[in-house]
Amino acid sequence: MRTRYAKLALTISLVLSSPYTIAGGFQLSEHSAAGIGRANAGEAAIADSAAVIANNAAAITRFNSMQISISGAYLVPNVRVTGNGSDEGTNNQLTNNNVVDNVLVPSLYIAAPINDSWSWGIGIFSDFGASTEYPDDYLAGSIAGETTLETLNINPNIAYKLNDNFSIGLGVSAVYGQAKLTRTLGILADASNVNNGTSFERSDTAQSLEGDGVGYGFNAGLLWELNNDHRFGLSYRSNVDIDMEGDYSTFTQPGLIAKGELTLNLPSIAEFSGFHQISAPFALHYSVVMTGWDVFEEISGTVDGQEVLQKDENFENSFKYALGATYDINSSLKLRAGISYDETPNVNDVSISLPDSNRMSYSAGASYSFNDTNSLDFGFTFVDVEEVTFSEELSSELPGVSYQFRSKSDVYIYAVQYNLSF
Template sequence: MSRKITLTAVAVTAALMSVNVNAAGFQVNEHSASGLGRAFSGEAAVADNASVLARNPAAMTLFKTAEFSGAISIVDPDIDVEDNDFGQTAKDVAPLGIVPAGYYIHPINDRFAVGLAMFSNYGVATEYPADFNAGSSAGETSLITLNFNPNIAYRINEHFSIGGGVSLVYGDAELTRFLGSMAAAVDGGKPSDKSIKMEGDTTGWGWNVGALYEINDDHRFGLSYRSQVDLDFDGDFTDYTGLITGAANNTVPGSLSVVLPAIAEFSGYHALNSQWAIHYGIQWIQYSKFEELRGTGDQCTYNGQAGVCLLKDEDYDDNSRYSIGATYILNPTWTLRAGFAFDEQAGKSTLSIPDTDRYWYSAGATYTYSPKMTFDVGLTYLDGKEATFTEDGSSFTSTGGAIISAAQINYKF
């Protein structure tokens, strides 16, 4: 049975070789509908339902009874990439995506609580036309990751709590690239002919820690850190043209190592009175760890480099995301919220990732069905700054944004 070189290299090839629309780099922020409605401001401190587990395990000590939260987010992007020199535009390259998440928190006593989170921190899906001129850097890419994250929290005193957990990250990915403008280098080749393909799944381990400081019931601060996850792949590399392995339609053993960046977050929450609260946050992502995508194999030679199947250098820096929002309790049945966020560009714009600054405009609501059951909805318009860049001697421009919607159920046991 052949092995497949799995691509959370799509976490990079998706990152690297395609467009991600809902966050800078290839990060996924869609962890809850309640969070979406406030542009994910104050997420490590608000703790209005069990979805806080995605951001700060220490906040579990705020829960007096067991609680479950389940959410579905729908990302509907509209991204176009124009080849300014060739006069060709790839329209709507990012298909609609669905992001599920689930959380359960169980207080053991007044000091200890445990919980389980299942969500995603990274993922992407893009589909360029098969005959796109830049098909060797575009094509079709799909990455799905799921983080299984058990946690424990401990209340040290009435003001300070700590928490931590481990993560088993599962990734499933598929990558197809086409010849595009490279067709002239292949006898009888057409731009829509495949050049390489990678697919498969893998797992990797990580960890997370958090702290919560409560001034009182109305004012608190949260701080959390989620480690990088190292994904190591051994599998197969398929070369359709023979330009890399020396034989067309050739499959050879290959290996690949990928780092998913670490994430740190600081949040604040302040209830101003019985109806109004404000919340804010700063998130830092260690994208500087993401330096290149390098696939290796004894039978590969890429651009004269023996033992290399695929290589793409990246120019990434650590980036930040800033958010602020407000919550208004209209009455015992309805709670309203809104937020704004600025998501800073993480990497130099390339055809792989025409990364850019992004602006989040969000609103949402909670409907209290009963003392035990509530429902959340959230809606965000994400506006991406237009980016023009040069790669391989050609000029490209990316434009567009996304509509993100989400629904969530919360139940107290």
């Protein structure tokens, strides 16, 4: 027993030691390799590993022994932003073929029964992250630069089985967030040099704000099991506000580093899922997810109560629809597939710092059980993001001066997950 918990402590410490690798698209759903292999269809109802904690705490009552799941998803995004104006030379200077770097998204989950009615679990994962970076001398550096958001959610849960058909779950979240916003002068340096006789470079930092903080939220879930072959899951994860504090600097006051503040408003997530074992080898599952993005109205940084950095976002609530299937080849091997459609919340103020559009995801995966206590999950997803065109104003100090852009993206996601029960 002592060795068992020593291994648990080591695993937790390894996951906690790498929070800065958790970043990708602004909303992350790469919670498990099994989920990735079915386009995250049915995640609040299936409960085939402890990773269900990320989607529905109530479903951990389905486990009759301790479950541990360790998952890692490797995201390979191809995000291309190009100029879309009438001048080809300017368009070329606005082109960046590598806006987002590859990233690893790890997660860890533990769930176990306390008795016949009560169960507990804890998840360590990320629901949100963003990372875009443009060259230091990028022409539109005043709206590009570097934008990084990293979050880590530590989420303990408790669940209670009301009867053979219904279970409820409740959890709390401590979400650590770290953000960095850096903007360079870009073409504003050229304009200042011509008009004011300065000697700025395009790569000079216009302003930078970097900070971190912790926010708190809760989650609740319901599992309705009609019988062993049919069940439904309903879950809700609250919005979280993270008040970040850190360092702010600007080219207008070189060498001066002030204490800056930024509040990050992360949205709520509500999910409805169904699972149906149609026949002995074949199961069908689905999900509808609503993300309450309307809380994300702007990115605003302040120093001593005065606004020093502001960007309108005006996101809207969005829906994701997913359909998947699982086929058991034999007692050891099962195959998965899925498809999903995900609406973008970024429809009002599209920005090259957070380029996004509606997307389709196509997924496939498999699981192999070595024995009754050890198994591996594999998942692959191809995400096809619609092309989007938009214009963006270079600076609030130059109203009406804007560039035209076109963005096209796709993402390849590879995932593996180890599950242990004892």
